Amino acid sequence: MAFVKTHDISELDSGTIGKEVVLGGWVEDLRKLGKMTFITLRDVSGISQIIVKGDLNDNLGELNRQSVISVRGIVQETKARDFDFEIKAEEIDVLAKAIHPLPVDPIGRLESNIDTRLNHRALDMRNQKTASIFKLRHHVLASLRKTLSEKKFIEITTPKIIGSASEGGANLFSLEYFGRTAYLAQSPQLYKEQMTIGLERVFEISSFYRAENSHTGRHLSEFTSVDIEAAFMDYSDVMDVLESLVIEVYKYTSENCKKEQEGMGHTIEIPSFPFERVTYSQVIEELKSVGEKVEFGDDLLDSHLRIVGKNHPGFYFLTDWPMKLKPFYIREKDENPELSRSFDLQYGYLELSSGGTRLHDPEMIKSRLKEQGLDPAQFADHLQTFDWGMPPHSGWGMGLDRLMTTLIGIDNVREVVLYPRDPDRLTP
Numbered sequence: 001m002a003f004v005k006t007h008d009i010s011e012l013d014s015g016t017i018g019k020e021v022v023l024g025g026w027v028e029d030l031r032k033l034g035k036m037t038f039i040t041l042r043d044v045s046g047i048s049q050i051i052v053k054g055d056l057n058d059n060l061g062e063l064n065r066q067s068v069i070s071v072r073g074i075v076q077e078t079k080a081r082d083f084d085f086e087i088k089a090e091e092i093d094v095l096a097k098a099i100h101p102l103p104v105d106p107i108g109r110l111e112s113n114i115d116t117r118l119n120h121r122a123l124d125m126r127n128q129k130t131a132s133i134f135k136l137r138h139h140v141l142a143s144l145r146k147t148l149s150e151k152k153f154i155e156i157t158t159p160k161i162i163g164s165a166s167e168g169g170a171n172l173f174s175l176e177y178f179g180r181t182a183y184l185a186q187s188p189q190l191y192k193e194q195m196t197i198g199l200e201r202v203f204e205i206s207s208f209y210r211a212e213n214s215h216t217g218r219h220l221s222e223f224t225s226v227d228i229e230a231a232f233m234d235y236s237d238v239m240d241v242l243e244s245l246v247i248e249v250y251k252y253t254s255e256n257c258k259k260e261q262e263g264m265g266h267t268i269e270i271p272s273f274p275f276e277r278v279t280y281s282q283v284i285e286e287l288k289s290v291g292e293k294v295e296f297g298d299d300l301l302d303s304h305l306r307i308v309g310k311n312h313p314g315f316y317f318l319t320d321w322p323m324k325l326k327p328f329y330i331r332e333k334d335e336n337p338e339l340s341r342s343f344d345l346q347y348g349y350l351e352l353s354s355g356g357t358r359l360h361d362p363e364m365i366k367s368r369l370k371e372q373g374l375d376p377a378q379f380a381d382h383l384q385t386f387d388w389g390m391p392p393h394s395g396w397g398m399g400l401d402r403l404m405t406t407l408i409g410i411d412n413v414r415e416v417v418l419y420p421r422d423p424d425r426l427t428p
């Protein structure tokens with residue numbers, strides 16, 4: 001049984017004509033014309049036509065769509081429209097048979113709803129639209145890592161099992177940990193801040209966990225966060241980093257992911273920049289001017305953000321939020337301590353990222369913790385690091401899954417996550 005490939009389909013070129021190759025993949029289509037069989041073979045890189053004359057081997061009669069085969073044969077030119085080359089088969093091995101009916105149609109001719117597709121995600125991945133999304137995601141991650149490395153950020157991996165909350169007490173998943181209670185990390189917030197002591201600029205791309213009972217297209221219980229933290233930077237500096245990172249992701253994928261865009265049926269458009277910077281106070285005035293009952297200090301509801309998103313389409317920063325709406329680690333503005341040095345990056349109504357300048361006076365952090373009903377004693381490990389020469393620092397966290405939806409022009413993060421976890425979904 002030959003199952004080790006000599007080539008991926010995309011590697012066939014004029015130089016391989018007349019040569020013997022071994023390909024492997026899935027039977028996407030199968031047509032018999034007299035004594036000839038025409039197979040469309042798909043592998044991760046593309047499709048090829050296989051021409052089989054007569055019965056090459058005994059089990060070929062049982063061959064059906066989506067079974068896995070390996071083909072040994074000679075590459076030749078083709079007149080068929082959909083293929084660059086074809087293979088004159090000399091040997092075909094059926095490596096695994098697909099059992100029909102399959103729960104979703106991997107060709108996508110029969111559309112399945114998202115729940116059915118997620119319940120059979122591995123098979124859904126043979127659908128070119130789905131596969132293109134995850135290939136794109138791979139390139140997005142590569143682009144983010146490349147740009148952040150060029151900006152001298154060091155990639156770190158912080159613990160996901162933690163002893164106390166990093167973002168305050170709400171939305172924490174707890175678990176039994178050798179007789180104690182532990183939690184799943186909501187973000188790398190405290191660790192990434194601590195790492196600025198030695199590494200100055202750090203980033204992390206990892207899964208984080210929120211026990212939010214939200215049933216929307218943008219909330220998951222397990223999401224991928226891109227986080228940075230940088231010493232000697234203010235919030236406007238890390239906004240610049242974020243803006244150039246987002247623009248670079250769009251440019252990189254628009255140029256390097258042509259096949260993926262074709263597969264998704266979506267063209268990636270590079271957004272205009274610099275992104276607008278709108279203050280929270282400006283937005284409150286905008287909302288009041290259209291009759292919304294909202295005052296300085298109120299959090300912006302989804303309905304508010306939909307109005308604001310219409311006024312500021314595309315990417316924009318929403319800056320200078322009231323301190324009372326911000327987590328304990330965010331620093332106030334010197335000229336107006338009611339306001340914070342903070343921002344969200346918005347895409348229309350969608351919040352993609354939030355961040356800001358951090359407090360770096362431990363006494364201030366303690367009093368902010370108390371104000372927010374949190375116990376400073378629970379944060380002792382973190383607070384002691386501020387006595388070891390903590391530099392002023394700023395950072396942000398961005399939802400990778402949400403960023404992906406903006407690139408693709410869709411509104412459900414479940415499309416871009418392999419096996420999404422939400423209040424209703426824990427399997428597969």
Ligand code: AMO
Pocket residue numbers: 167186187188189210212218219220221222223225227228351352353354355356395396397398399400401402
């Ligand atoms: P925040 O809680 O705003 O900030 O989260 C940052 C970004 O993470 C994404 N996000 C989510 N994505 C999907 N499902 C969720 N349940 C979910 N929750 C958050 C969003 C959001 O903008 N420590 C701070 C960041 C910082 O200041 O560095 C934090 O976690 O895109």
